[in-house]
Amino acid sequence: MLNIMKPVSYYNVEYLPNSTLKEKFERNINWMLSLTPDQLLYNYRKNAGLDTKGATPLTVWESPDFFFRGHFTGHYLSGASKTFVELTNTDEKDPQAVELKNRVDLIVTGLKEVQDKLSETSEFPGYLAAEPEKRFDNLEKLRFNGNHYVPYYAIQKLMDGLMDAYQYTGNQTALQLVKNLTSYVEKRMAKLTPERISAMLDTRWYQGSGQYIFHQEFGAMHRTLLRLYELTGKKEQDVFDLAEKFDRKWFRDMLINNEDKLGYYSMHSNTELVCAEGMLEYYHVTGDDQYKKGVENYMDWMHTGHELPTKGISGRSAYPAPADYGSELYDYPEMFFKHLSKLNGESCCSHDLNYLSSELFADTKDPVLMNDYEIRFINAIMAQQNNDSAIAEYLYNLSVAPNSVKHYDRGGFWCCVGSGTERHSTLVDGIYYQDNDDIYVAQYFDSILNLKDQGVKVTQDAHYPDQHFAHITVETEQPKDFTIYVRVPKWSAETTITVDGKAVKVQPENGFVAIKRNWSKKSEITINFDFQLRYQVLADRFNRIAIYYGPILLAAQKADLPASTVSAKEYLNDLEKVEGKNQFRLKGSDIIFKSLPEIPGETPYNVFVKVPEEPVAKTIDTQNDGAQFGHQWTLAVDPDKKNYLKITYSALDDDIYSFQIEDDDQVLFTQTMTKEEWPEDSYYIYPLPQSVTKGRDKLNIKIEPLDYESLNFDVADIDKIETMVATK
Ligand SMILES: [Zn+2]
Numbered sequence: 051m052l053n054i055m056k057p058v059s060y061y062n063v064e065y066l067p068n069s070t071l072k073e074k075f076e077r078n079i080n081w082m083l084s085l086t087p088d089q090l091l092y093n094y095r096k097n098a099g100l101d102t103k104g105a106t107p108l109t110v111w112e113s114p115d116f117f118f119r120g121h122f123t124g125h126y127l128s129g130a131s132k133t134f135v136e137l138t139n140t141d142e143k144d145p146q147a148v149e150l151k152n153r154v155d156l157i158v159t160g161l162k163e164v165q166d167k168l169s170e171t172s173e174f175p176g177y178l179a180a181e182p183e184k185r186f187d188n189l190e191k192l193r194f195n196g197n198h199y200v201p202y203y204a205i206q207k208l209m210d211g212l213m214d215a216y217q218y219t220g221n222q223t224a225l226q227l228v229k230n231l232t233s234y235v236e237k238r239m240a241k242l243t244p245e246r247i248s249a250m251l252d253t254r255w256y257q258g259s260g261q262y263i264f265h266q267e268f269g270a271m272h273r274t275l276l277r278l279y280e281l282t283g284k285k286e287q288d289v290f291d292l293a294e295k296f297d298r299k300w301f302r303d304m305l306i307n308n309e310d311k312l313g314y315y316s317m318h319s320n321t322e323l324v325c326a327e328g329m330l331e332y333y334h335v336t337g338d339d340q341y342k343k344g345v346e347n348y349m350d351w352m353h354t355g356h357e358l359p360t361k362g363i364s365g366r367s368a369y370p371a372p373a374d375y376g377s378e379l380y381d382y383p384e385m386f387f388k389h390l391s392k393l394n395g396e397s398c399c400s401h402d403l404n405y406l407s408s409e410l411f412a413d414t415k416d417p418v419l420m421n422d423y424e425i426r427f428i429n430a431i432m433a434q435q436n437n438d439s440a441i442a443e444y445l446y447n448l449s450v451a452p453n454s455v456k457h458y459d460r461g462g463f464w465c466c467v468g469s470g471t472e473r474h475s476t477l478v479d480g481i482y483y484q485d486n487d488d489i490y491v492a493q494y495f496d497s498i499l500n501l502k503d504q505g506v507k508v509t510q511d512a513h514y515p516d517q518h519f520a521h522i523t524v525e526t527e528q529p530k531d532f533t534i535y536v537r538v539p540k541w542s543a544e545t546t547i548t549v550d551g552k553a554v555k556v557q558p559e560n561g562f563v564a565i566k567r568n569w570s571k572k573s574e575i576t577i578n579f580d581f582q583l584r585y586q587v588l589a590d591r592f593n594r595i596a597i598y599y600g601p602i603l604l605a606a607q608k609a610d611l612p613a614s615t616v617s618a619k620e621y622l623n624d625l626e627k628v629e630g631k632n633q634f635r636l637k638g639s640d641i642i643f644k645s646l647p648e649i650p651g652e653t654p655y656n657v658f659v660k661v662p663e664e665p666v667a668k669t670i671d672t673q674n675d676g677a678q679f680g681h682q683w684t685l686a687v688d689p690d691k692k693n694y695l696k697i698t699y700s701a702l703d704d705d706i707y708s709f710q711i712e713d714d715d716q717v718l719f720t721q722t723m724t725k726e727e728w729p730e731d732s733y734y735i736y737p738l739p740q741s742v743t744k745g746r747d748k749l750n751i752k753i754e755p756l757d758y759e760s761l762n763f764d765v766a767d768i769d770k771i772e773t774m775v776a777t778k
Pocket residue numbers: 396397398399444464465466467469
């Protein structure tokens with residue numbers, strides 16, 4: 051038998067009645083049912099010149115004049131089709147399931163009319179989108195008119211939605227529509243030279259050439275086309291070949307060679323993340339190990355250099371506008387402090403990171419993926435849906451400044467509303483994995499794993515993490531030998547496990563404890579976790595901490611959280627547990643720390659606490675402004691330890707300053723500064739990658755103005771430049 055582990059998908063997992071996940075799942079169903087098929091078809095029909103049947107169009111990114119339109123209908127088809135499977139798992143005649151299937155069918159029928167009509171006039175048959183073909187023409191001519199066009203992004207969501215409608219509700223027309231659309235794309239792409247395709251899909255905004263590249267998002271086209279190739283029995287070579295056109299060599303090589311240049315190129319977080327999904331799918335289809343290795347490297351970059359306290363990603367880039375359009379980009383590894391003053395952690399990225407983590411965990415069994423999955427699920431994904439509506443949150447405010455507000459847009463159809471609607475139909479994904487007969491319990495959320503073929507049922511019902519333990523009931527129809535692997539979270543120092551009341555030795559191997567038994571009838575596993583307060587110092591600012599209680603990130607529900615006068619450790623001692631809740635009160639105040647999902651909408655909160663500087667690193671070399679020497683310094687570093695560069699700046703005039711910090715001509719960081727966004731205490735800390743300092747005792751630092759868009763940027767005046775070495 052092949053030893054290949056697989057995630058157990060939502061269609062073999064049920065929601066536990068009265069659980070938080072079920073509540074959120076049901077709220078999402080009501081949300082989907084509040085929208086009509088005619089609304090979801092509005093932009094498609096309008097694009098084909100068909101009657102829009104008096105429907106009220108959707109808003110914001112789905113408004114009839116916005117150039118992202120069409121994406122939400124794809125997500126809706128995915129969400130409705132997957133929900134249909136889950137509801138009919140337990141009740142074949144579930145009325146909501148029947149209604150959702152009915153709506154999927156109506157939408158697919160409507161889309162067929164649109165495709166037929168568009169095919170009459172378009173250059174090739176099969177076109178199906180909510181926007182005119184002109185968008186694709188412009189893309190191919192590299193004409194972006196200052197907009198971030200996303201036509202491929204929108205049709206990719208539709209293609210996945212149609213494949214879900216086919217795969218999970220059996221709608222044959224849906225598959226035909228995807229095939230037709232794929233054939234259309236194939237003919238379009240066949241006219242283009244490899245060089246033009248490469249330029250069209252190049253998402254490196256900054257390439258060191260003095261000009262930035264206009265940007266488009268093309269979604270997960272690579273993954274989606276490979277999915278179609280697999281879904282149609284791996285027979286359609288032309289579909290595979292088309293998928294290959296979306297596999298960019300420079301990106302693939304960057305991942306395989308383990309060179310994180312996401313920040314240097316000012317790349318878009320979610321665009322590159324779903325390209326990593328494409329690479330993993332390519333590994334699944336072809337078995338090419340290099341691709342898997344590349345994705346492992348990419349996830350390692352996320353874990354060590356890009357994840358926020360929620361384990362979500364995305365923020366501002368290091369460049370001036372327009373290459374920094376706000377909140378969806380990568381900065382250099384471990385550079386957070388500057389962009390934490392803005393919106394962060396796009397929800398789409400959290401959903402995609404968890405999807406990718408789950409797929410990659412099945413391939414690698416790397417427990418880090420599941421440890422971060424847990425924190426991301428509890429703190430980012432569980433916070434996305436408001437408790438009184440099913441509209442999803444777009445970005446999280448993880449500001450270091452006061453007055454962050456939790457904001458839900460109740461009228462918008464942003465990208466994250468689309469991905470949120472889809473993923474709230476699969477909240478029980480990622481919990482269980484099957485390795486032949488063995489079962490991995492990787493997450494402890496309420497759920498029922500029902501492997502009917504094997505006669506095995508696993509139920510979790512402890513309402514974790516509200517409760518600090520997992521309770522797993524294992525039922526088998528016949529006595530059966532197999533192993534259940536349970537994860538011991540990294541944050542839980544003293545974990546205890548019992549099986550049917552008897553203690554099991556907790557010696558995790560690769561993050562999991564193996565419980566091998568002849569399981570018969572009914573057994574109970576209880577895992578008690580060690581919930582403690584702990585803190586994490588911000589990687590590039592040693593006087594800011596994020597506080598966790600076990601896996602739960604705590605935020606102070608307070609507009610203006612006073613800075614602490616005592617050390618981080620003492621601050622934790624001043625947090626008094628609120629009886630019966632995962633909440634804490636700051637001693638002598640009315641300030642309550644609670645999880646992000648518990649913070650009500652439109653409420654100010656603070657994730658970071660300002661504390662006296664933690665002894666993370668000590669200065670080993672200090673030099674003054676080197677302007678008269680051309681902004682060059684030779685500075686000592688420790689070849690064996692983590693090093694930091696700390697630069698203290700002088701006041702600026704009204705210009706925008708932007709410059710690059712280099713070591714022997716290799717760009718280490720880009721820094722953009724204005725008087726309005728002056729760093730607190732006039733300094734930034736730049737964590738140096740260990741690959742830069744390894745085996746060296748000196749760095750040759752040089753600071754040069756950014757060569758960019760013919761704008762004359764300058765280097766800011768520098769007071770002091772220091773190197774620091776980690777104390778541990
Ligand atoms: Zn989004």
